[in-house]
Ligand code: PSU
C-alpha cells in the first residue's frame with residue numbers, strides 16, 4: 001500500500017463497517033473481496049481500512065479482512081473512538097467518518113461506500129445525527145455513495161450537508177440517489193458527468209485552496225436495479241416500529257435497520273446493497289485513475 005502510494009498509483013479507500021456491521025455473515029466476507037476485486041479490475045489499488053489489535057491499517061490484508069468479517073468483538077469505530085480503541089488493543093471496523101478521515105490523512109483522495117450516514121428520522125427528539133456529516137465537513141476526499149441511507153431523513157441530511165459546507169453532486173444526474181432506491185425525491189444543484197470531470201473538481205479544489213470539505217458524489221442505482229419502492233417503504237415502516245418497540249438507540253440503529261431489511265425482504269435488499277457498493281467501487285476506481 002505504501003509502495004502504491006509512493007509510486008503514485010490510483011488508490012481507492014474502502015470502509016470496514018459495511019463488512020462487519022452492515023452485511024450479514026457469511027456474505028459479508030465474499031462481498032468484501034468482491035469490492036476489492038472490482039477496484040482492481042478498474043485499474044486502481046483497493047485500501048480497505050480498519051483496526052486490528054489496536055493498529056490502524058490502511059490496506060487490510062485478506063486475513064485481516066477475514067478477521068473483521070468473522071464478527072465477535074469487532075467495535076464500530078467512528079473518529080472519536082479511534083484513539084481509545086487503539087489504547088485498548090481492540091479490533092474495529094471504521095465507519096464512513098473514520099474511514100474518510102484516515103484515508104485523507106494517508107493522502108488518498110477517493111473513497112467508495114454504500115450509503116452515507118446522516119440525520120435520523122425524529123432527530124429533533126433524539127439528536128441522532130451521524131458523525132459522518134461533521135467529519136465530511138473537514139475532510140478533503142471524494143466519497144462515492146448512492147446518497148444517504150434511505151432509513152434516514154434525507155431532506156434534513158441534505159440541509160445539514162449544505163450548512164456544513166459539504167459539496168454534493170449527482171453522477172450524471174441532478175437527482176439525489178435513494179440508496180436502496182434510485183431516487184430519494186430530492187434535487188441537487190450540480191451533476192458531474194464523467195470520472196474526468198470529478199477529477200477536475202478535485203484538482204480545482206486543490207488549486208483554489210479555499211475548501212477542505214468532502215465532495216459527496218451520488219451514484220444512484222438504475223431503475224431496473226433498485227429495490228421495489230413499495231416493498232422498501234413497507235419494510236422501512238415496519239423496521240422503524242420494531243426499532244421503537246425494542247428501544248434500539250445510538251450506533252446500533254443503523255445496523256438494526258439494515259439487518260431488518262435484509263431479513264424481511266428475504267435477501268432482496270441485500271442483493272441491492274451489494275450492487276450499490278460494487279458499482280460505487282467501480283466508479284471510485286475510475287475517478288482515482290482519472291485523478292492519478
Ligand atoms: N453504507 C452501507 N452499509 C453500512 C454503512 C454505510 O451500505 O453499514 C455504515 C457506514 O459505515 C456509515 C454507518 O458510516 O453505516 C453510519 O452509522 P451511524 O448512522 O451510526 O453513524
Ligand code: MN
Pocket residue numbers: 128129130131250251253
Ligand atoms: Mn447515530
